[in-house]
Amino acid sequence: xxxxxxxxxxxxxxxxxxxxxxxxxxxxxxxxxxxxxxxxxxxxxxxxxxxxxxxxxxxxxxxxxxxxxxxxxxxxxxxxxxxxxxxxxxxxxxxxxxxxxxxxxxxxxxxxxxxxxxxxxxxxxxxxxxxxx
Amino acid sequence: xxxxxxxxxxxxxxxxxxxxxxxxxxxxxxxxxxxxxxxxxxxxxxxxxxxxxxxxxxxxxxxxxxxxxxxxxxxxxxxxxxxxxxxxxxxxxxxxxxxxxxxxxxxxxxxxxxxxxxxxxxxxxxxxxxxxxxxxxxxxxxxxxxxxxxxxxxxxxxxxxxxxxxxxxxxxxxxxxxxxxxxxxxxxxxxxxxxxxxxxxxxxxxxxxxxxxxxxxxxxxxxxxxxxxxxxxxxxxxxxxxxxxxxxxxxxxxxxxxxxxxxxxxxxxxxxxxxxxxxxxxxxxxxxxxxxxxxxxxxxxxxxxxxxxxxxxxxxxxxxxxxxxxxxxxxxxxxxxxxxxxxxxxxxxxxxxxxxxxxxxxxxxxxxxxxxxxxxxxxxxxxxxxxxxxxxxxx
Numbered sequence: 001x002x003x004x005x006x007x008x009x010x011x012x013x014x015x016x017x018x019x020x021x022x023x024x025x026x027x028x029x030x031x032x033x034x035x036x037x038x039x040x041x042x043x044x045x046x047x048x049x050x051x052x053x054x055x056x057x058x059x060x061x062x063x064x065x066x067x068x069x070x071x072x073x074x075x076x077x078x079x080x081x082x083x084x085x086x087x088x089x090x091x092x093x094x095x096x097x098x099x100x101x102x103x104x105x106x107x108x109x110x111x112x113x114x115x116x117x118x119x120x121x122x123x124x125x126x127x128x129x130x131x132x133x
Numbered sequence: 134x135x136x137x138x139x140x141x142x143x144x145x146x147x148x149x150x151x152x153x154x155x156x157x158x159x160x161x162x163x164x165x166x167x168x169x170x171x172x173x174x175x176x177x178x179x180x181x182x183x184x185x186x187x188x189x190x191x192x193x194x195x196x197x198x199x200x201x202x203x204x205x206x207x208x209x210x211x212x213x214x215x216x217x218x219x220x221x222x223x224x225x226x227x228x229x230x231x232x233x234x235x236x237x238x239x240x241x242x243x244x245x246x247x248x249x250x251x252x253x254x255x256x257x258x259x260x261x262x263x264x265x266x267x268x269x270x271x272x273x274x275x276x277x278x279x280x281x282x283x284x285x286x287x288x289x290x291x292x293x294x295x296x297x298x299x300x301x302x303x304x305x306x307x308x309x310x311x312x313x314x315x316x317x318x319x320x321x322x323x324x325x326x327x328x329x330x331x332x333x334x335x336x337x338x339x340x341x342x343x344x345x346x347x348x349x350x351x352x353x354x355x356x357x358x359x360x361x362x363x364x365x366x367x368x369x370x371x372x373x374x375x376x377x378x379x380x381x382x383x384x385x386x387x388x389x390x391x392x393x394x395x396x397x398x399x400x401x402x403x404x405x406x407x408x409x410x411x412x413x414x415x416x417x418x419x420x421x422x423x424x425x426x427x428x429x430x431x432x433x434x435x436x437x438x439x440x441x442x443x444x445x446x447x448x449x450x451x452x453x454x455x456x457x458x459x460x461x462x463x464x465x466x467x468x469x470x471x472x473x474x475x476x477x478x479x480x481x482x483x484x485x486x487x488x489x490x491x492x493x494x495x496x497x498x499x500x501x502x503x504x505x506x507x508x509x510x511x512x513x514x515x516x517x518x519x520x521x522x523x524x525x526x527x528x
Contacts, residue, residue, distance in 0.1 A: 004321040008255045011314075021262045033269075035291065037276040058184065058191035100191045100282045105290055114276070 030118075037101040038118040042090040042132035046111035049088045053103035053112060061096035062103055065089050067133065094120055094128040136164065143172045147250065147478040150488035154465070154481065158474060166469040166477075168462050174494040181452040186212055186286055186421060189449065194280050196454060197490040199242060202228075202235045203432035204439070204490075205284045208452065210365060211441040212286055215424040218417045222367070222409040224288035229366040230404045231274065231283050233397045234301075237308065238267045239433035240390045240397075243485045244315065247387060250482045251328045256318060263311045266304045273297055288414025298405045309398045316391050329384035333468035333480035336381055343463040347435020348393065349484045351377045352385035359431040371400050383483040390485075419447045432457050434485045456490035 067087040143151035151172035157165035248256035275281035340353035378385035422443025435457030442451040
């Protein structure tokens with residue numbers, strides 16, 4: 001076998017004139033791709049409370065509960081009450097969430113959405129429990 | 134000179150994960166070696182029984198951080214076989230694409246780790262810098278760098294657009310050029326050759342006897358590859374070579390891996406240029422079975438086997454995982470014997486071990502020094518008593 005010493009030396013010398021491969025992350029914003037999976041967002045108006053997201057969540061991070069404040073009952077012109085859509089809240093445990101976005105995929109009404117917000121580290125654990133209303 | 138027994142691990146700077154290797158030394162030479170598993174057991178198989186099939190995808194993905202797609206694909210294929218789901222061709226093509234991208238990232242990672250273990254840090258830094266390109270491709274397709282979560286039962290979760298395909302092809306072209314350069318480094322650089330040639334010898338007959346798999350076996354001249362021998366996904370439509378080498382040492386394993394990476398680039402180009410049209414997934418019912426299935430899959434480290442037993446509910450009755458490292462661990466004591474202590478780390482690293490994938494539990498009584506293996510009934514009895522002591526009632 002032919003031996004060629006210092007194979008990596010030209011590469012190392014070439015690197016001296018080039019920009020660093022790393023980015024200065026906290027000072028420069030990190031770039032993410034459009035369909036990145038980060039913190040899940042919730043829209044209460046769309047949620048119908050089917051709880052499919054709770055059923056598929058691998059880490060039991062998401063919980064859909066009925067809201068404390070429900071829309072006021074309305075009566076129609078004939079005096080009969082019009083059924084109102086129930087309002088639901090979402091409790092998201094960010095410390096448990098594994099950001100697989102399976103809940104986003106399964107949601108029949110598209111009430112859940114992945115955001116690009118990935119800087120979620122906290123010193124206070126209670127701040128990791130989000131209550132979307 | 135008297136023989137000395139020294140432990141390598143479970144806590145050792147050169148090992149990335151906790152595992153114990155007992156080495157018996159005569160001077161600097163290793164005369165005997167044993168592998169002790171059990172420091173990183175996580176009970177994934179049992180946990181899988183308490184989750185439904187969709188939740189299990191994400192649990193099984195976390196068996197391994199490097200070959201996460203391999204484990205999930207293996208599991209999901211077994212589940213789809215039981216459910217008799219017809220997966221669309223486009224979904225199969227995307228799965229194959231992610232599988233090959235994963236192989237590229239795993240092999241480049243291994244080359245970096247191996248170079249680091251040899252003390253050749255320049256190569257380590259450059260391979261890991263270039264590996265970022267393939268991780269970017271994976272993030273672009275799936276939305277995550279490591280746990281892609283691209284698979285779902287009945288297909289894949291995300292489609293590939295034309296722009297993404299072009300971007301991947303551009304990055305693969307760059308990587309192809311870089312990897313060709315690393316092939317030169319691996320095969321011609323005297324530093325690399327001096328540390329890898331005639332180290333960790335595993336002759337062909339021993340490799341067959343100890344059931345070595347993947348690049349470890351192929352470097353010993355054993356011509357096996359599940360992708361060719363029992364094609365799954367769209368591998369039967371792809372044109373690729375199975376790389377084997379005849380030096381039977383660590384050098385051969387390095388050559389097999391870098392050349393396999395180049396084969397993967399060719400496959401990625403073939404897939405992206407002939408991506409079939411159509412839907413990306415089909416609906417599969419929640420309740421699956423009853424039935425059972427075994428699936429074999431060529432992970433970057435070797436043959437991965439999953440066994441799934443379904444009982445007609447939405448929870449699997451049994452999921453059994455045989456990770457490739459468990460098969461390759463059998464050959465480590467043989468490779469270590471008659472080698473030198475300084476080469477022990479690269480010999481272990483040469484099989485690309487993934488300890489947490491493979492770990493098994495054993496009961497060890499530290500007072501008597503006795504090891505015990507439980508049968509199913511005994512384990513159940515023990516667990517009930519264990520929880521009773523903690524105050525959990527079983528009414």
